[in-house]
Amino acid sequence: MLGGLERALKTDPSLRFLVVGDQAVVEPAMAALALPAGTATILHAPDSIAGDEKPSQALRRARTTSMGLAINAVKEGQADAALSAGNTGALMAMSKLALRTMPGIDRPALTALLPTLGTHDLVMLDLGANTESDAQNLVQFAVMGAAYARTVLGLKRPRVKLLNIGTEELKGTDEIKEAAAILREADYLPLKFDGFTEGDQLSRGNVDVVVTDGFSGNIALKTAEGTARFVTDLLRRAFTSSLRSKAGFALSKPALHMLKVHLDPNNHNGAVFLGLNGLVVKSHGSATPKGVANAIAVAARMVRGDIVNQVISDLDEFRAHAFAVTSA
């Protein structure tokens, strides 16, 4: 984790860090790094949340754990964003309780980047913050996902699609059809709603933001991760199956490195709980320093793009128009 700070500072020297953890562990690790003076401060936390701890248990220990104190630093304005590589469920529960949802947002959504064949990653949400979502939730996710694509990917008017089991207007659940009907009318929003997409299109690069409920989103994300691993496992088996293929692998290695880089989760690190009054970023648990630095860069772009207020003002716009239509 701390190696990521060093790396992030090299790219962006204006960053400042509050490192929350057990002082006895963090201090020597920080000293070994020798970061420029004044770039990092330590905030002692006597305790930490375990990886397998239940969110309900974690909530009780917000005042003593590194996770709880990092989120509190965002709440108190001491930090612009919190970054954690810990227990996702606990991070979600503690963030929600401490920061509360933004005005106009009923539920936060776990938002992340997925690799594609296109020129940039895909923004996808919700990836599992909620089990069920209604049409209003999906519309809010679309607004939040578009704000993420604008601030993190630098897109002006992101193309947004709803994940469905077909692309015809009649397909899908009532929630999805209703969300599509609302988004189709909302052309004043800074996004281009482009209808439905299916699971096989996620990596094609023909959409910027894919919106779905947390259940389907989590299943799609994990199925994509599992399938990528499955194919690369088969590839490894194939390359090690004979002397000839081993020689072929040796020759192809530099080129295959491209594949590895493209699929490496460290290059798409920086999931975020959007919809809260403050930024909480989730890093992969096994992220390398490069992965952590990428997550920090995502957080910095969201802070500079003022994503929280962006979403709030987009939603204000949405409600103003929705009201105008209703009262017409």
Place this chain on the structure above:
Amino acid sequence: MLGGLERALKTDPSLRFLVVGDQAVVEPAMAALALPAGTATILHAPDSIAGDEKPSQALRRARTTSMGLAINAVKEGQADAALSAGNTGALMAMSKLALRTMPGIDRPALTALLPTLGTHDLVMLDLGANTESDAQNLVQFAVMGAAYARTVLGLKRPRVKLLNIGTEELKGTDEIKEAAAILREADYLPLKFDGFTEGDQLSRGNVDVVVTDGFSGNIALKTAEGTARFVTDLLRRAFTSSLRSKAGFALSKPALHMLKVHLDPNNHNGAVFLGLNGLVVKSHGSATPKGVANAIAVAARMVRGDIVNQVISDLDEFRAHAFAVTSA
């Protein structure tokens, strides 16, 4: 399609075919194949269902189209199973209307085989026959999926899991938790219920049957297909990126063929609408003769295993026990 008949007959000479289609097209194609005398009969159908036709439209043309007449042949006992490579939505709607659901089954489920790292394919259902499923539907899918794994894969007591967004008992929707509670008690059924699984485990080979609602199932299936294609597309890019990698590819080609074979949908062909009073098998639209022959083999195994009556008697057993528990 017809090339698949020839291939299937070579492996299993006891098969008999009723080929439903436009006589003017089918007759010369059959003559060119020169199948053994008496193995195939033609049933003339003046019309056919288009690939993009709406199910509601297709339903009105059941009496004149090849799809409608093939399903009707199953209903009338002239055929033991129908096989189609056509429009999935139309096939589902026409099959449901003509064959009706089995006693004890509320909704049919689209069931298919997915490749894994293990010794056999994974049985997964529902892959999109329904948009929503309640706990009873999920339990019925589990019984049907286990019967499929017994008759098609030859497993004695298939391991069945429910697809979820976590493996802890508290995770997921109410429907999933309720279905899990029912299945945990149903140890008299010829299946071993093994709790929850997640999207990243589908290809690991550690489960035989994965049960899910049609929405999540369709998204998982298509995401898996899309991701496999994504990784192989990246692989192709990598191999063609330099002369050196092209040479590496040439050397590795025989070994990489294994990967291609493992992922080839033709080797996992034979999706079926389980839960109807009759067997309707769906082939991939782009299946090769080998793929069609595999789908025919799956159909033949289900007919010989009497899967329809297997499912009916498993469900009778289930209801008898459920009643015994309720009235105790």
